[in-house]
Amino acid sequence: MAKSKRQGGELENVAGILPGMEAFAPALQQVEQETKALTKQGKHHYTSYRQIDELASIGEDSNADMGFMARLLTLCSLPRTDPGARLQYKRQNGPYKLIMIAGGDNRLPFGNLPRLLLAWVSTEAVRTRSRDLILGTSLLSFMRQLGMNSNSGGTRGDRTRLRNQIDRLFNAHVQLIYETPGHKITASSAVADRTELWWDYRKPEQDTLWESKIHLGEAFFNEIVAHPIPLDMRILKAMRRSSLGLDLYMWLTFKTFKLYNTGAKPERLTWERLYIQFGAAPEKAEDKITVRNFRNDVLRELKKLKLAWPALAYATPTGCLEIKPCPPSIAPKGLL
Numbered sequence: 001m002a003k004s005k006r007q008g009g010e011l012e013n014v015a016g017i018l019p020g021m022e023a024f025a026p027a028l029q030q031v032e033q034e035t036k037a038l039t040k041q042g043k044h045h046y047t048s049y050r051q052i053d054e055l056a057s058i059g060e061d062s063n064a065d066m067g068f069m070a071r072l073l074t075l076c077s078l079p080r081t082d083p084g085a086r087l088q089y090k091r092q093n094g095p096y097k098l099i100m101i102a103g104g105d106n107r108l109p110f111g112n113l114p115r116l117l118l119a120w121v122s123t124e125a126v127r128t129r130s131r132d133l134i135l136g137t138s139l140l141s142f143m144r145q146l147g148m149n150s151n152s153g154g155t156r157g158d159r160t161r162l163r164n165q166i167d168r169l170f171n172a173h174v175q176l177i178y179e180t181p182g183h184k185i186t187a188s189s190a191v192a193d194r195t196e197l198w199w200d201y202r203k204p205e206q207d208t209l210w211e212s213k214i215h216l217g218e219a220f221f222n223e224i225v226a227h228p229i230p231l232d233m234r235i236l237k238a239m240r241r242s243s244l245g246l247d248l249y250m251w252l253t254f255k256t257f258k259l260y261n262t263g264a265k266p267e268r269l270t271w272e273r274l275y276i277q278f279g280a281a282p283e284k285a286e287d288k289i290t291v292r293n294f295r296n297d298v299l300r301e302l303k304k305l306k307l308a309w310p311a312l313a314y315a316t317p318t319g320c321l322e323i324k325p326c327p328p329s330i331a332p333k334g335l336l
Helices: 022-035 040-044 049-060 071-075 112-128 139-145 158-170 218-226 233-238 243-262 271-278 288-308
Strands: 066-070 088-093 096-101 132-136 173-180 183-190 192-196 212-216 228-232 267-270 320-323
Touching (some): 049 233, 066 071, 066 218, 066 233, 071 243, 112 158, 112 228, 112 233, 112 243, 132 139, 139 158, 183 192, 212 218, 218 228, 228 233, 228 243, 243 288, 243 320, 271 320
Antiparallel strands (some): 088 096, 096 173, 132 212, 173 183, 192 212, 267 320
Protein backbone atom coordinates (compact mmCIF):
# COMPACT_ATOMS: atom_id res chain seq x y z
CA MET A 1 0.00 0.00 0.00
CA ALA A 2 1.29 3.43 -0.88
CA LYS A 3 2.59 5.50 1.99
CA SER A 4 0.65 8.56 2.97
CA LYS A 5 1.81 11.95 4.08
CA ARG A 6 0.26 14.39 6.48
CA GLN A 7 0.95 18.09 6.77
CA GLY A 8 -0.31 20.05 9.77
CA GLY A 9 -2.64 17.18 10.69
CA GLU A 10 -4.46 17.25 7.33
CA LEU A 11 -4.84 14.20 5.12
CA GLU A 12 -2.86 14.01 1.90
CA ASN A 13 -3.84 10.49 0.85
CA VAL A 14 -6.90 9.32 2.73
CA ALA A 15 -7.30 5.87 1.20
CA GLY A 16 -3.63 5.11 1.74
CA ILE A 17 -3.68 5.65 5.49
CA LEU A 18 -6.89 3.81 6.25
CA PRO A 19 -6.10 0.18 5.48
CA GLY A 20 -9.17 -2.01 5.36
CA MET A 21 -11.46 1.00 4.95
CA GLU A 22 -11.45 1.34 1.17
CA ALA A 23 -15.27 1.49 1.14
CA PHE A 24 -15.05 4.78 3.00
CA ALA A 25 -12.52 6.30 0.60
CA PRO A 26 -14.95 8.33 -1.58
CA ALA A 27 -16.66 9.83 1.46
CA LEU A 28 -13.35 10.50 3.18
CA GLN A 29 -11.93 12.22 0.13
CA GLN A 30 -15.03 14.41 -0.03
CA VAL A 31 -14.58 15.27 3.63
CA GLU A 32 -10.98 16.21 3.00
CA GLN A 33 -11.95 18.47 0.11
CA GLU A 34 -14.67 20.16 2.14
CA THR A 35 -12.13 20.74 4.90
CA LYS A 36 -10.59 23.46 2.76
CA ALA A 37 -13.48 25.74 3.62
CA LEU A 38 -13.52 29.41 2.80
CA THR A 39 -14.22 30.63 6.30
CA LYS A 40 -11.54 31.15 8.92
CA GLN A 41 -13.51 29.03 11.38
CA GLY A 42 -13.94 26.29 8.80
CA LYS A 43 -10.19 26.14 8.19
CA HIS A 44 -9.59 25.82 11.94
CA HIS A 45 -11.74 22.69 12.17
CA TYR A 46 -9.59 20.63 9.85
CA THR A 47 -10.24 16.93 9.40
CA SER A 48 -7.35 14.99 10.88
CA TYR A 49 -6.50 11.36 10.28
CA ARG A 50 -7.18 10.59 13.93
CA GLN A 51 -10.66 12.11 13.80
CA ILE A 52 -11.57 10.32 10.57
CA ASP A 53 -10.35 7.03 11.97
CA GLU A 54 -12.25 7.59 15.20
CA LEU A 55 -15.51 8.47 13.44
CA ALA A 56 -15.29 5.55 11.03
CA SER A 57 -14.59 3.15 13.91
CA ILE A 58 -17.72 4.37 15.68
CA GLY A 59 -19.73 3.69 12.53
CA GLU A 60 -18.57 0.08 12.57
CA ASP A 61 -19.21 -0.47 16.30
CA SER A 62 -22.81 -0.69 17.54
CA ASN A 63 -21.85 -0.43 21.23
CA ALA A 64 -22.99 3.13 21.87
CA ASP A 65 -22.14 5.22 24.92
CA MET A 66 -25.52 6.73 25.79
CA GLY A 67 -25.69 10.33 26.93
CA PHE A 68 -28.36 13.00 26.77
CA MET A 69 -29.06 16.60 25.89
CA ALA A 70 -32.09 18.69 26.80
CA ARG A 71 -34.45 18.85 23.79
CA LEU A 72 -34.58 22.64 23.66
CA LEU A 73 -30.77 22.79 23.55
CA THR A 74 -30.76 20.56 20.46
CA LEU A 75 -33.15 22.97 18.77
CA CYS A 76 -31.71 26.31 19.94
CA SER A 77 -27.94 26.36 20.06
CA LEU A 78 -25.53 28.49 22.10
CA PRO A 79 -23.22 31.10 20.55
CA ARG A 80 -20.60 29.46 18.32
CA THR A 81 -18.22 32.44 18.33
CA ASP A 82 -17.28 34.93 21.03
CA PRO A 83 -20.20 37.37 21.46
CA GLY A 84 -17.81 39.91 22.95
CA ALA A 85 -19.37 42.45 25.31
CA ARG A 86 -22.94 41.31 24.64
CA LEU A 87 -24.63 40.16 27.84
CA GLN A 88 -27.79 38.67 26.31
CA TYR A 89 -28.21 36.04 23.60
CA LYS A 90 -31.37 34.85 21.87
CA ARG A 91 -31.93 32.00 19.45
CA GLN A 92 -35.29 30.82 18.11
CA ASN A 93 -36.37 27.73 16.19
CA GLY A 94 -40.07 27.71 15.33
CA PRO A 95 -42.06 27.82 18.58
CA TYR A 96 -38.95 27.24 20.71
CA LYS A 97 -36.83 30.09 22.01
CA LEU A 98 -33.74 30.21 24.21
CA ILE A 99 -32.68 33.44 25.93
CA MET A 100 -29.43 33.43 27.87
CA ILE A 101 -28.18 36.26 30.08
CA ALA A 102 -24.63 36.48 31.40
CA GLY A 103 -24.41 36.13 35.17
CA GLY A 104 -22.35 37.99 37.72
CA ASP A 105 -19.24 39.57 36.25
CA ASN A 106 -19.00 36.96 33.50
CA ARG A 107 -19.78 37.18 29.81
CA LEU A 108 -21.75 34.73 27.67
CA PRO A 109 -20.50 31.17 27.08
CA PHE A 110 -19.54 30.22 23.54
CA GLY A 111 -17.84 27.56 21.45
CA ASN A 112 -17.46 23.82 21.83
CA LEU A 113 -16.75 23.57 25.56
CA PRO A 114 -20.17 24.76 26.83
CA ARG A 115 -21.79 22.23 24.50
CA LEU A 116 -19.68 19.42 25.94
CA LEU A 117 -20.40 20.67 29.46
CA LEU A 118 -24.16 20.75 28.80
CA ALA A 119 -24.08 17.21 27.43
CA TRP A 120 -22.31 16.07 30.60
CA VAL A 121 -24.76 18.00 32.79
CA SER A 122 -27.79 16.62 30.93
CA THR A 123 -26.46 13.07 31.06
CA GLU A 124 -25.77 13.22 34.80
CA ALA A 125 -29.11 14.89 35.54
CA VAL A 126 -30.98 12.13 33.69
CA ARG A 127 -28.83 9.39 35.22
CA THR A 128 -29.02 10.58 38.84
CA ARG A 129 -32.43 12.35 38.71
CA SER A 130 -30.85 14.90 41.02
CA ARG A 131 -30.06 18.61 40.79
CA ASP A 132 -26.83 17.98 42.70
CA LEU A 133 -24.09 16.85 40.31
CA ILE A 134 -20.63 15.74 41.36
CA LEU A 135 -17.80 16.90 39.10
CA GLY A 136 -15.16 14.98 41.07
CA THR A 137 -11.93 15.66 42.94
CA SER A 138 -9.63 15.96 39.92
CA LEU A 139 -9.80 18.48 37.10
CA LEU A 140 -7.95 16.09 34.79
CA SER A 141 -10.47 13.28 35.31
CA PHE A 142 -13.34 15.69 34.59
CA MET A 143 -11.63 16.85 31.40
CA ARG A 144 -11.36 13.24 30.29
CA GLN A 145 -15.11 12.81 30.86
CA LEU A 146 -15.67 15.67 28.42
CA GLY A 147 -13.42 14.04 25.83
CA MET A 148 -10.60 16.56 26.34
CA ASN A 149 -7.33 14.69 25.87
CA SER A 150 -5.07 17.69 26.39
CA ASN A 151 -4.52 19.48 29.68
CA SER A 152 -2.42 22.32 28.31
CA GLY A 153 -2.19 25.52 30.35
CA GLY A 154 -1.33 29.06 29.34
CA THR A 155 -3.71 31.79 28.28
CA ARG A 156 -5.04 29.77 25.32
CA GLY A 157 -4.64 26.30 26.82
CA ASP A 158 -7.49 23.86 27.42
CA ARG A 159 -7.43 24.28 31.19
CA THR A 160 -7.75 28.05 30.93
CA ARG A 161 -10.49 27.86 28.31
CA LEU A 162 -12.42 25.28 30.35
CA ARG A 163 -12.21 27.37 33.52
CA ASN A 164 -13.45 30.42 31.62
CA GLN A 165 -16.38 28.61 30.00
CA ILE A 166 -17.36 26.88 33.26
CA ASP A 167 -17.62 30.29 34.92
CA ARG A 168 -19.62 31.70 32.02
CA LEU A 169 -22.00 28.76 31.64
CA PHE A 170 -22.76 27.80 35.23
CA ASN A 171 -23.36 31.44 36.23
CA ALA A 172 -25.61 32.22 33.26
CA HIS A 173 -29.38 32.65 33.53
CA VAL A 174 -31.62 30.93 30.97
CA GLN A 175 -35.19 31.51 29.89
CA LEU A 176 -36.86 28.68 28.00
CA ILE A 177 -39.91 29.59 25.93
CA TYR A 178 -42.44 27.61 23.92
CA GLU A 179 -44.99 29.74 22.08
CA THR A 180 -47.71 29.02 19.53
CA PRO A 181 -50.72 31.17 18.58
CA GLY A 182 -52.83 31.41 21.72
CA HIS A 183 -50.42 29.47 23.95
CA LYS A 184 -47.14 30.40 25.64
CA ILE A 185 -45.04 28.58 28.24
CA THR A 186 -41.96 30.09 29.89
CA ALA A 187 -39.51 28.76 32.46
CA SER A 188 -36.55 30.65 33.88
CA SER A 189 -33.66 29.83 36.18
CA ALA A 190 -29.92 29.95 36.55
CA VAL A 191 -28.05 27.11 34.87
CA ALA A 192 -26.66 26.39 38.35
CA ASP A 193 -27.98 27.90 41.57
CA ARG A 194 -24.72 27.05 43.31
CA THR A 195 -21.24 25.94 42.24
CA GLU A 196 -18.43 24.71 44.47
CA LEU A 197 -15.13 24.09 42.69
CA TRP A 198 -12.02 22.94 44.54
CA TRP A 199 -9.71 22.25 41.60
CA ASP A 200 -6.24 23.71 41.30
CA TYR A 201 -6.05 24.63 37.61
CA ARG A 202 -2.25 24.72 37.80
CA LYS A 203 -2.20 21.07 38.90
CA PRO A 204 -5.02 19.35 36.99
CA GLU A 205 -3.98 15.83 37.97
CA GLN A 206 -4.03 16.58 41.69
CA ASP A 207 -6.92 15.15 43.71
CA THR A 208 -8.51 17.49 46.22
CA LEU A 209 -9.87 16.62 49.65
CA TRP A 210 -13.35 17.78 48.66
CA GLU A 211 -15.43 17.06 45.60
CA SER A 212 -16.32 19.83 43.20
CA LYS A 213 -20.07 20.01 42.57
CA ILE A 214 -22.92 22.08 41.17
CA HIS A 215 -26.59 22.48 42.06
CA LEU A 216 -28.69 22.97 38.93
CA GLY A 217 -31.36 25.63 38.64
CA GLU A 218 -34.81 24.12 39.13
CA ALA A 219 -36.39 25.12 35.80
CA PHE A 220 -33.29 24.14 33.87
CA PHE A 221 -33.13 20.74 35.58
CA ASN A 222 -36.84 20.12 34.98
CA GLU A 223 -36.44 20.84 31.26
CA ILE A 224 -33.56 18.37 31.01
CA VAL A 225 -35.30 15.46 32.72
CA ALA A 226 -38.67 16.13 31.07
CA HIS A 227 -37.34 16.05 27.49
CA PRO A 228 -33.96 14.27 27.26
CA ILE A 229 -32.66 13.47 23.78
CA PRO A 230 -30.40 10.36 23.65
CA LEU A 231 -26.97 10.91 22.10
CA ASP A 232 -23.98 8.71 21.41
CA MET A 233 -21.28 10.35 23.51
CA ARG A 234 -18.59 8.76 21.34
CA ILE A 235 -19.79 10.82 18.37
CA LEU A 236 -20.08 13.95 20.47
CA LYS A 237 -16.51 13.60 21.71
CA ALA A 238 -15.17 12.78 18.25
CA MET A 239 -16.81 15.97 16.89
CA ARG A 240 -15.67 18.06 19.86
CA ARG A 241 -13.50 20.47 17.88
CA SER A 242 -16.41 21.87 15.88
CA SER A 243 -19.29 23.74 17.52
CA LEU A 244 -21.21 23.50 14.25
CA GLY A 245 -20.60 19.75 14.03
CA LEU A 246 -21.85 19.32 17.59
CA ASP A 247 -24.96 21.40 16.91
CA LEU A 248 -25.77 19.50 13.73
CA TYR A 249 -25.37 16.11 15.37
CA MET A 250 -27.63 16.99 18.30
CA TRP A 251 -30.27 18.62 16.11
CA LEU A 252 -30.28 15.82 13.51
CA THR A 253 -30.61 13.19 16.22
CA PHE A 254 -33.94 14.72 17.19
CA LYS A 255 -35.01 15.78 13.70
CA THR A 256 -34.42 12.56 11.78
CA PHE A 257 -35.98 10.32 14.38
CA LYS A 258 -39.06 12.53 14.66
CA LEU A 259 -39.55 12.13 10.90
CA TYR A 260 -38.76 8.41 11.12
CA ASN A 261 -41.07 7.74 14.07
CA THR A 262 -44.06 9.63 12.66
CA GLY A 263 -43.73 8.34 9.10
CA ALA A 264 -43.38 11.90 7.83
CA LYS A 265 -42.00 12.84 4.44
CA PRO A 266 -38.47 14.26 4.06
CA GLU A 267 -38.25 17.89 5.12
CA ARG A 268 -36.50 20.56 3.07
CA LEU A 269 -34.91 23.59 4.72
CA THR A 270 -33.35 26.41 2.75
CA TRP A 271 -29.75 27.31 3.51
CA GLU A 272 -30.91 30.76 4.58
CA ARG A 273 -33.29 29.17 7.09
CA LEU A 274 -30.54 26.91 8.41
CA TYR A 275 -28.16 29.84 8.71
CA ILE A 276 -30.70 31.69 10.85
CA GLN A 277 -30.80 28.64 13.12
CA PHE A 278 -27.10 27.76 13.27
CA GLY A 279 -25.17 30.68 11.81
CA ALA A 280 -22.88 32.89 13.85
CA ALA A 281 -24.73 36.08 12.83
CA PRO A 282 -28.37 35.36 11.81
CA GLU A 283 -28.79 38.94 10.60
CA LYS A 284 -26.47 38.04 7.71
CA ALA A 285 -28.84 35.40 6.31
CA GLU A 286 -29.46 37.56 3.24
CA ASP A 287 -25.76 37.71 2.37
CA LYS A 288 -25.14 35.13 -0.37
CA ILE A 289 -21.41 34.72 0.26
CA THR A 290 -21.95 34.21 3.99
CA VAL A 291 -24.63 31.58 3.38
CA ARG A 292 -22.55 29.85 0.69
CA ASN A 293 -19.59 29.57 3.07
CA PHE A 294 -21.93 28.29 5.77
CA ARG A 295 -23.26 25.65 3.36
CA ASN A 296 -19.70 24.44 2.72
CA ASP A 297 -19.07 24.18 6.45
CA VAL A 298 -22.31 22.26 7.04
CA LEU A 299 -21.61 19.76 4.26
CA ARG A 300 -18.12 19.16 5.62
CA GLU A 301 -19.51 18.34 9.06
CA LEU A 302 -22.33 16.17 7.66
CA LYS A 303 -19.87 14.04 5.73
CA LYS A 304 -17.87 13.50 8.88
CA LEU A 305 -21.01 12.65 10.84
CA LYS A 306 -22.08 10.08 8.28
CA LEU A 307 -18.90 8.10 8.90
CA ALA A 308 -19.98 7.54 12.51
CA TRP A 309 -23.69 7.41 11.70
CA PRO A 310 -24.01 5.50 8.40
CA ALA A 311 -27.84 5.55 8.51
CA LEU A 312 -27.92 9.36 8.45
CA ALA A 313 -29.95 10.27 5.36
CA TYR A 314 -29.94 13.65 3.68
CA ALA A 315 -29.78 15.21 0.22
CA THR A 316 -28.83 18.60 -1.18
CA PRO A 317 -31.33 19.68 -3.84
CA THR A 318 -30.74 23.15 -5.23
CA GLY A 319 -30.89 25.74 -2.48
CA CYS A 320 -31.88 23.31 0.27
CA LEU A 321 -30.83 20.64 2.70
CA GLU A 322 -33.30 17.76 2.66
CA ILE A 323 -33.53 15.79 5.89
CA LYS A 324 -34.83 12.24 5.42
CA PRO A 325 -36.37 9.88 7.99
CA CYS A 326 -33.75 7.46 9.33
CA PRO A 327 -32.91 5.51 12.49
CA PRO A 328 -31.02 7.59 15.08
CA SER A 329 -27.40 6.99 15.94
CA ILE A 330 -28.47 5.46 19.25
CA ALA A 331 -31.56 3.46 20.22
CA PRO A 332 -34.08 6.00 21.54
CA LYS A 333 -36.33 5.82 24.56
CA GLY A 334 -39.19 8.15 23.79
CA LEU A 335 -37.43 10.83 21.75
CA LEU A 336 -40.66 12.75 21.24
